[in-house]
Amino acid sequence: MIHQKTNTIVIETLDKFPHKVNIKLGKILKERGMTQGDLHRLTGLRVATINELVNFKKKSLTVAHLISIMAALRIWDLRELIEIEFDEEVVDYFRSERLQMKEGFTSDMKKTLETNFERMNQ
Missing domain, CATH: 1.10.260.40 (lambda repressor-like DNA-binding domains)
Known part of the structure; x- marks a missing residue:
């Protein structure tokens, strides 16, 4: 599963x-x-x-x-x-996310992590 x-x-x-x-x-x-x-x-x-x-x-x-x-x-x-x-839009998004990663997970990464964790454990 x-x-x-x-x-x-x-x-x-x-x-x-x-x-x-x-x-x-x-x-x-x-x-x-x-x-x-x-x-x-x-x-x-x-x-x-x-x-x-x-x-x-x-x-x-x-x-x-x-x-x-x-x-x-x-x-x-x-x-x-x-x-x-x-795609260029993805590269731009990744660049902005990487700037935020200096302090660990970005807010988007935290949201994805939580959502995927819940989905995998249902």
């Missing part, structure tokens, strides 16, 4: 803070003359998993996936593989 409610909270957070995710794996493979099958053999990841990443059909990644791919492709900076951009 907690897992389902947690997933709902994650989805709501993603909706609340518009963003764009750019996974550059397909471009990197092409530039290096490699196939998805080559990456599969280097990492042990399923070809289907690699294909979902290349075509941005996979909505979640594990750290193990990321590290395996980065090691196989000799990438040491995650930004070379993935870019995440938030």
Whole structure:
């Protein structure tokens, strides 16, 4: 039950803070003359998993996936593989919130914390 409610909270957070995710794996493979099958053999990841990443059909990644791919492709900076951009309004909001975070949680963070705690414990 907690897992389902947690997933709902994650989805709501993603909706609340518009963003764009750019996974550059397909471009990197092409530039290096490699196939998805080559990456599969280097990492042990399923070809289907690699294909979902290349075509941005996979909505979640594990750290193990990321590290395996980065090691196989000799990438040491995650930004070379993935870019995440938030809408300008979100960036502005985050900046204002971070200024308030010097003293701990912002009022919005406290409200979110309390609301999510209640939802997860119902």
